[in-house]
Amino acid sequence: MTQQAAVRHPDSLFYLDKPFDLAPELGMRPTYLQVADLVEDTAARLYGLGVRAGDVVGVYKTHNADLLFLACAIARIGAVPAMLAPFLEWETVTVMMDRLKPAHFVTDAAKITVSGEHGDRLQSIVPSVVLAHGRAAGLSSLEDAPADERPPYHDIPADDPALITHTSGTTGVPKMVAAARRGTQLPINMQARIARWLRYSETYAMCISFVHSRTFAALATALELGVGIAALTDADVDNVRKIFLECRPGGVEAHPNMYPHWEELAEDPDGPLESVRIFMSTFDAIHPRSIRVMLSASKRRWPIFLQSYGQTETGPVTMRLYTRRNVLRADGRCVGHPFVGMTKARIKPRPGIDDGTRHGFIEATSTGLGITYIGQQELYDERRDGEWWNLQDIGYKSRWGCLHLLDREFDQTPELASMLAAEDTILDQLPTLTEAVFVTLPGGIQPVVCTRRDRPFDRKAWAAAVAGLPKVAEPVHIAWEHMPHTATWKVKRNVLAERLADGTIPTLDEVKPLI
Numbered sequence: 001m002t003q004q005a006a007v008r009h010p011d012s013l014f015y016l017d018k019p020f021d022l023a024p025e026l027g028m029r030p031t032y033l034q035v036a037d038l039v040e041d042t043a044a045r046l047y048g049l050g051v052r053a054g055d056v057v058g059v060y061k062t063h064n065a066d067l068l069f070l071a072c073a074i075a076r077i078g079a080v081p082a083m084l085a086p087f088l089e090w091e092t093v094t095v096m097m098d099r100l101k102p103a104h105f106v107t108d109a110a111k112i113t114v115s116g117e118h119g120d121r122l123q124s125i126v127p128s129v130v131l132a133h134g135r136a137a138g139l140s141s142l143e144d145a146p147a148d149e150r151p152p153y154h155d156i157p158a159d160d161p162a163l164i165t166h167t168s169g170t171t172g173v174p175k176m177v178a179a180a181r182r183g184t185q186l187p188i189n190m191q192a193r194i195a196r197w198l199r200y201s202e203t204y205a206m207c208i209s210f211v212h213s214r215t216f217a218a219l220a221t222a223l224e225l226g227v228g229i230a231a232l233t234d235a236d237v238d239n240v241r242k243i244f245l246e247c248r249p250g251g252v253e254a255h256p257n258m259y260p261h262w263e264e265l266a267e268d269p270d271g272p273l274e275s276v277r278i279f280m281s282t283f284d285a286i287h288p289r290s291i292r293v294m295l296s297a298s299k300r301r302w303p304i305f306l307q308s309y310g311q312t313e314t315g316p317v318t319m320r321l322y323t324r325r326n327v328l329r330a331d332g333r334c335v336g337h338p339f340v341g342m343t344k345a346r347i348k349p350r351p352g353i354d355d356g357t358r359h360g361f362i363e364a365t366s367t368g369l370g371i372t373y374i375g376q377q378e379l380y381d382e383r384r385d386g387e388w389w390n391l392q393d394i395g396y397k398s399r400w401g402c403l404h405l406l407d408r409e410f411d412q413t414p415e416l417a418s419m420l421a422a423e424d425t426i427l428d429q430l431p432t433l434t435e436a437v438f439v440t441l442p443g444g445i446q447p448v449v450c451t452r453r454d455r456p457f458d459r460k461a462w463a464a465a466v467a468g469l470p471k472v473a474e475p476v477h478i479a480w481e482h483m484p485h486t487a488t489w490k491v492k493r494n495v496l497a498e499r500l501a502d503g504t505i506p507t508l509d510e511v512k513p514l515i
Contacts, residue, residue, distance in 0.1 A: 006036035009226030053078030078154030083211035099375025109134025186368030187217035202250025203228035266297035315368030443514030
């Protein structure tokens, strides 16, 4: 797809906040043509080191937008990229690679230097370890690899694996999900259809995990349109402001938990958000407050906010469109309707539970459904019922067919009908908070909060905000950098609870967590 885009739009730009590790000489504003040449060169080097069509190639390198094009280079050969989040720990990576058993593993000198005994373990699992950049004793590096022979093109059958990504890992070691070529095409078709409907032709800015399956669909759509692409590695507000003021994006996509941190951009007199016509949020419910703030910051006549819900295993399942008008009565638990002809959703009663509500497990069917959990087929079979997939979320459908998400199955507690709804209530009333998370500890429900730029927390305002909720403990105030979260900024609630209980999370005030 990079080669085709370069033919049609050779001079279109990428806006980077960090040069590619694979080709720092390209600087911060490479063109489509330069990126296409990078993909060809990288593919040739991988081919020279023995990567062949059909091989599975694990990728675990330093966080950078060039992860996207390393995956493209692997796929260019006809091999299958298996993308791992750069923020995973080596212990987790070796467990995942033991399940995957790839023919090759691509990392970099910075990663391998800190691998310790896990690096030795990895080399006993994987036949070939290659450095994407940098050098280390005993390992091949792309920097030294021959690039003389272009690999032949291979057509991957529609039902064969084309991409391997992994789940968030909020409750343990992430599961490796294989997507067939047919499945990877679903979100591309879906987004292309929406882009054509909206007649989109402006710079698109994305600050989403570069190893997530969603990101490849977004990249493919942007390349097809030939628009400028701002690929941000750093979600820090000051960095985002700088890039947005230069490229003035018409579309912005970020993970839901990033938007509360970006709300201060709406107050910026230089208007870094004023050009945005379309905001997008990937795969999870987003707090209504952030939607309102983003839409109010745009100076476009009819800005919209597209919220999608789904999982790595399914791709996007539902979508809801917000405007300045309908967001005023938005229910944060509503995640929209399925995509006609592509996805369906239903509610399955929970065994042995009859609480007088319509709440149950959310199940979905999708043409983009992953075909297996690699190395964990039995677990995959437990989650699948024919064409239906259990998302392990609890929710219900309204009389109009709109899907509502209440909680993850593992986060439910009898004290609150929905932890997520309670968190929405708090964030709506306390605009200085960037995060409010409820976790269950042996002593009861423990709120944990983060404030904008770690500023002091107003406990009087908190008391007023929780007055209508069941009794909860005094909130613990921590810095966002200490909040355990995934590459997509989902909070790891079980890890948070463990660290609160054992006192290993630094707090910003004197309130101690329940134990």
